[in-house]
Each structure stands twice: as structure tokens, then as C-alpha cells.
Amino acid sequence: xxxxxxxxxxxxxxxxxxxxxLPDGNGVTSMLGFNGSMPGPELRVRRGEPVNIDVENxxxxxxxxxxHGIRLENxxxxxxxxxxxxxxPSDTKTYSFIxxxxxxxxxxxxxxxxxxxxxGMMGPLIVEDETPPDIDHDITVLMADWQMQEDGxxxxxxxxxHSVAHGGYMGNFARAFLxxxxxKTGDRVRFRLINAATNRIFPVAVSGVSGLVVALxxxxxxxxxxxxxxxxxxxxxxDLIVDVTGPVGFDMLTRQGPYRLADLAVSGTNTDRVDGPIxxxxxxxxxxxxxxTQHLTLTMMGGAMGGRHDGDNIxxxxxxxxLQGDPFGSFQNGETVRITFVNDTSFPHGIHLHxxxxxxxxxxxxxxxxxxxxxxxxGESRDVICVFDNPGRWLIHCHMLSHAVxxxxxxxxxx
Numbered sequence: 302x303x304x305x306x307x308x309x310x311x312x313x314x315x316x317x318x319x320x321x322x323l324p325d326g327n328g329v330t331s332m333l334g335f336n337g338s339m340p341g342p343e344l345r346v347r348r349g350e351p352v353n354i355d356v357e358n359x360x361x362x363x364x365x366x367x368x369h370g371i372r373l374e375n376x377x378x379x380x381x382x383x384x385x386x387x388x389x390p391s392d393t394k395t396y397s398f399i400x401x402x403x404x405x406x407x408x409x410x411x412x413x414x415x416x417x418x419x420x421g422m423m424g425p426l427i428v429e430d431e432t433p434p435d436i437d438h439d440i441t442v443l444m445a446d447w448q449m450q451e452d453g454x455x456x457x458x459x460x461x462x463h464s465v466a467h468g469g470y471m472g473n474f475a476r477a478f479l480x481x482x483x484x485k486t487g488d489r490v491r492f493r494l495i496n497a498a499t500n501r502i503f504p505v506a507v508s509g510v511s512g513l514v515v516a517l518x519x520x521x522x523x524x525x526x527x528x529x530x531x532x533x534x535x536x537x538x539x540d541l542i543v544d545v546t547g548p549v550g551f552d553m554l555t556r557q558g559p560y561r562l563a564d565l566a567v568s569g570t571n572t573d574r575v576d577g578p579i580x581x582x583x584x585x586x587x588x589x590x591x592x593x594t595q596h597l598t599l600t601m602m603g604g605a606m607g608g609r610h611d612g613d614n615i616x617x618x619x620x621x622x623x624l625q626g627d628p629f630g631s632f633q634n635g636e637t638v639r640i641t642f643v644n645d646t647s648f649p650h651g652i653h654l655h656x657x658x659x660x661x662x663x664x665x666x667x668x669x670x671x672x673x674x675x676x677x678x679x680g681e682s683r684d685v686i687c688v689f690d691n692p693g694r695w696l697i698h699c700h701m702l703s704h705a706v707x708x709x710x711x712x713x714x715x716x
Contacts, residue, residue, distance in 0.1 A: 310353045310354070310355055310395075311353065312336075312357070313341060313355070313356045313366070313424075314335060314337075314357040315333065315335055315358050315359055315360050315422060316337070317331065317334075318331075318333065318338060318339050319331055320332055320338070322339075322449065322453065323449065327453055328452040329453050330449070330453045330454065331454065332420045332421040333417060333420040333422050334421045335422065335424055339423075340421070340423050340425065340443050340478055341423065341424030343424065343441055343480055344408070344425070344426045346428055346429070347428070347429055347431075348401065348431060349399060349400070350399065351397065351398075351399050352396075352400060354366075354395065354396045355393050355394075355395050356388060356393065356394050356395075356396060357392075357393040358392055358393070359391075360390060361390055362390065362413075363387035363388060364410055364417060364422070365380065365387060365388055365410065365411050365412045366388075366408055366409070366411065367408065367409060367410075367655075368396070368398070368408050368426060369408065369409060369426075369536055369673070370406040370518060370538070370658075371400050371402075371406055371428075372402060372657060373399075373400070373656070374398055375656060375693020375695065377398045378656060378695070378696075381411065382624065383696055383712060401586070403429065403430050403582070403583065404518075404519025404521070404538075404540070405425070405441075405494075405495065405519050405538045405540055406426040406428065406519050407423060407425050407426050407495050407536075408423070408425075408426050409424075409497065410422035414705070415459055416459040419455075419459050420455065420459075423443070425443055425480075425495060427441070427493065428519070430582065431583065432583055434491060434515075434542060434582060436490060436491045437484070437485075437488040437489050437490060437574065438484055438490045439490075440479055440480050440484075440490055440492055440493070441478075441480040442477050442479055442480075442492050442493060442495065442563065443477060443478045444475065444477040444478075444494065444495065444551075445472075445475065445496075446471065446472030446498050448470065449472065449473060449474045460706060464500075464703055465615050465616075465706065466603075466605040466615050467604070467648065468648055468703075469499065469701045469702065469703030469704060471500055472498070475501065475553060475560065475562060476562050476563060477563035479565060482565065482566060484545050484549065485569045485570055485571040486546065486547065486570045487544065487545060488544070488571045489542065489543070489544050489574060490510070490542070490543055490545060491515075492507070492540070492541040492542075493538065493540050494533060496533035496534065496535055496537050497536075500701045500704075501535065502534050503533045503562075504530075504553065504554040505531045505533060505539075506531070506551075506552045506554055507528060507531075507541065507543065507550070507552075508547075508549065508552065509545060509546055509550060509565075509567070510543035510545055510546060511544050512541055512542050512543025512544055513525035513526060513527060513528065513579045514527070514531065514539055514540070515542050515581065515582050516539070516540035517537070517538065517540075517671070517672060518537055518671065519538060520585045520587075520658060520670075520671035520672070521582035521583060521585060522582075522670070523581060523584065524581060525579055525580075525581055528543075532676070534649070534674060534700065535674075535700045535701055535702070536651060536673075537674050537676070540582075542579045544574075545567060545571075547567060548564065548566070549565035550564050550565075551564075551565075587671065588635070591637045591688075593637050593638055593686065594636055594637060595632070595636070595639070596639045597629070597639070597640050598619075598643060599618055599640060599642050599643070599652075599711070600618065600619050600620075600645050601616070601617075601642070601643065601650050602616065602617040602618070602619075602620065603616040603622075603646060604647060604707075605648075607645070607646040612708055613708075614707055615708055616646075616699070616708035618709060618711045621711075622708030623710055624710050624711065628711070628712050628714040629697065629711040630713040631714045631716070632689040632713065632714070632716070633689075633715075634689070634692050635688065636688070637688050637689075638687055639684060639686050640684070640687065641682055642675065642677045642683045642684075642685065644678065644681055647680075648701075648704075649679055650676075650677055650704060650709065651675070651677075651700040652674065652677060652697065652698070652699055653697070653700040654687065654695065654696075654713075655696045655697070656691045657687055657695065658672065658687075659685040660687070661685055662684040662685060668686060690715075692715045692716065693714075694713075694714050695712060695714075695715065697713060698711070
């Protein structure tokens, strides 16, 4: 996975690529990517410094790129019909923004994304730490799945009524792409896990290491926590800092047992590393919530085995499907709002808010983790608290992209 250092202008070209997705010796896969690769190049930028990214469309159809989790200016968010016009074939759009937060983010297509992301239009976006942790390696682990034929070709069916109404388009082959292929025993490593799948939830286990989770969705945890029960919904991220104890494996946990996503080779021993505690990363710099001035409810409805609704698609939010002329909520800049996400369906949903992070409210009613995407299981609900301090029209949608195209999309307006 190639890496770009920060420079005056970064360049991404969306284009057809050929990639070895299946194990070596099996067929190659014709798909989409950026700059000749899938995943696209790892973009590394610095917090508080201007970023300019030229996106050239080498496809035969329109596209747009969303910088997932970055709290950027609204017109740079990459959402057709809401924040920008399509980038037409052969055209180039320059995205310019100043990333306000360190951490692990990613970029992906936001036009017919259930297909363009499934075909490979994704890549890591890292905002580097001003004060890096004491580690030997910083390794990105990007996970996804694909519906593959035995010869390595992608299924040409990226959406159908059945998959949209159920858990979404699921691959029959999954893997993780690592930005580095070898470490030493005794190395201290930061793993940046990114779930770039269109619909699949990844329960993840990492073997051959001991360590802690230090960040979620780019935001550092005030206290690092154990890696047990690490589950990533589509678009969610987790940063781990670990000590290598043996050959490293990344597994998706399934009912049939562990499914290996990737191996990281171990060769030699780091004899210079001095044992020490894993420390928390620098705290995020986000506004402090005040007492909420509004309490809204967003109810997920529809799908297979779900209740009826009045929307004109398979899924609905609050009884309506897809983007409407009126926003789900209208807020003043700086307003603190409480939102209850109610999952009145038979499937889990990962709800993503653009342009902001929010606090998940824990079982005691206290502010919990900062996220930009929250997983709400079937039949359950979750409250979040958000300071809406980023003006513009911001999308809220299920990041199971089959559910988004099936109707689970709305928006809020911040004046």
C-alpha cells in the first residue's frame, strides 16, 4: 500500500485497477481504485495544516469522494446533491480542508457508493500525531469483503431486493490489507483498524500480541482499554497499541470459528525495547456539551421482518425514505442536541453523522465514547449527545451502504 507524505497538493485518480485480492496463485480481480491500486494510497497529513487533494475522475461514470470522519467544511464533504456536483468523467475536483483532529480516518466514494466502494474505491487517511506515541511501527489494517467468483472476478450484482432488505450485500471472501508485512518479536506497534466493508460487521481478534485499544473512530480514549470484544461496524475504526509476542494474525470471529483476514510475519527480536505501560494518546479537542436544547428521535424502520412504514423505499427513518426537502433537525451553530437512535428493525445498523463526532451515552447516562458512526443492534436504542458546531447541510445515514440506498438517509442543517 503506497504512502504519500503531506505535500502542497496530493493527487488521487479514480480508475479501473487490477488487484490480487485472492491468495497468490489464484485469479486477479478487475475492480476500481485510486492511483492504480486498491486500497488507494495511504494519505498522511498533519492536524491544523491545509490539505489540498486533486481528485481526477478516470472512470466512465461520475463520482465523488468523502473524507470519512474529518470535521471539515461542508462544501468539501463529498456528498452529491447535498454538498457538491458530481465529478464527471475526465474532470478533476480539488478538495481543500484543514483537519482539526489527529487520528485514523479514511476516504471513499460517496456516489452509488454501494457499488463504487464494493468495487474498491477506498483508502486510509491518517492525521498524524503532533506528539507520537512511543512505538516501533505504525501499521494500517484496512478490512473489507467482496462477492468473488472462483476465477477472481467480482460479482456484477451489487444490489438486489433481497440483500437490501436484509443485512446488505455481503462478500463470500474477506481480507485485510496491511501497510507493512513484517515486525519483530518485542516490537511495540500501533495498529489502525478500518472497516471499509460496504455492509459487513467485523468482530475482530488479534493474536500474537498483548495490548490495549487507544482510540475509536479517530478519537483517543481517556483510558486505554482491553481488546476483548472488539467489534467494528462498517466505517468504524479502532487504534490498538500492542507488544508483539509471536506471529500476528487478524481474525474475523464467526459462528463457524475464526476466519483469517491477514497475517503479519515476525522475524527477529527487538532487544532495545524497554518495557513500559501503554499510555493514552493526546486528548481530542472538541467542544464541551452543555445541557441539550433539543431531544430528537430517529427511528429506523422497514426491511425484511420489519414493520410497515409510509416511505417509498425498503427502509425509512421516522416513516420517510431517502433525502427529503426538509431536514431531520435544524440547529444553531454550537447547539448541544440529544438524539435517540431507535432500531425498530430486525437488523443492526451503523449510523454515521457527517461533519461531527458525538458522544455515545453509556448505561449510567454519562458521556461515553466519541464516535462518528454508532452501531445500534436490532430492537435496541442508543442516545448520543452532539455539539453541532460545523455549519452546513450534513448527511445522516446507515453505513450499511445497501441500507442507505434502500432509504436510510436523512440530513440536518446547522446554521
